[in-house]
Amino acid sequence: KMEAELAEVGAAYFLRNVITMRKTGPPILPKGGYGTGFNPDTPDILPSWLSEQELDYYVTKFNKTGFTGALNYYRNLQLNWELTSPWSNVAEVNVPVKFITGDVDLVYTSPGMKEYIHDGGFKKDVPGLVEVVVQKGIAHFNNQEAAQDISNHIYDFIQKF
Numbered sequence: 001k002m003e004a005e006l007a008e009v010g011a012a013y014f015l016r017n018v019i020t021m022r023k024t025g026p027p028i029l030p031k032g033g034y035g036t037g038f039n040p041d042t043p044d045i046l047p048s049w050l051s052e053q054e055l056d057y058y059v060t061k062f063n064k065t066g067f068t069g070a071l072n073y074y075r076n077l078q079l080n081w082e083l084t085s086p087w088s089n090v091a092e093v094n095v096p097v098k099f100i101t102g103d104v105d106l107v108y109t110s111p112g113m114k115e116y117i118h119d120g121g122f123k124k125d126v127p128g129l130v131e132v133v134v135q136k137g138i139a140h141f142n143n144q145e146a147a148q149d150i151s152n153h154i155y156d157f158i159q160k161f
Contacts, residue, residue: 003068011062012055017042019050019058022139024109049145093126098157100150102138131157 006014020043046052062070099117101108108114116122123129133153138145 002071003066006067011059011067014067015055015058015062016046019055019141020047021106022104024104024106026106026110047145049147050141054144092128094128096130096157096161097126097128098131098133098153099126099129100133100135100142100153102135102140102142102145104137104139105142106140108134 020041022041046055099122101117103109108117117132122132135142135146135149143150
């Protein structure tokens, strides 16, 4: 049903809404509300970090495949957790890790995530966590929005190890 609703408004409309979204909190898409503009702040002109050509590329791909694969990732989260739970206490990430997110990323601003990341839960699950970087004014697609900053962080991190 969701695929049909997304097809009704079109990949271009949906992607423009999602990619440019600055709404914080969990990613909640209103049932049947896509045509009303679930992201009321969708800009008429794309931000400098996303060209019409890039958006068209994504639109072309989703027009070809639809959104089922992308939606199935989220539909399967519970099953993934259940399937990997036997390894939850043994699969620690012990290599050096630098975590980079944006302060308006909808995942980072979802309930409990900031506390998990900054108050020890993340470090407990990822013992190799060396640094957490929160980019100001950056949302979920930080590798596009702040490409040079991301590259600099990665380069500097690699130089240390």
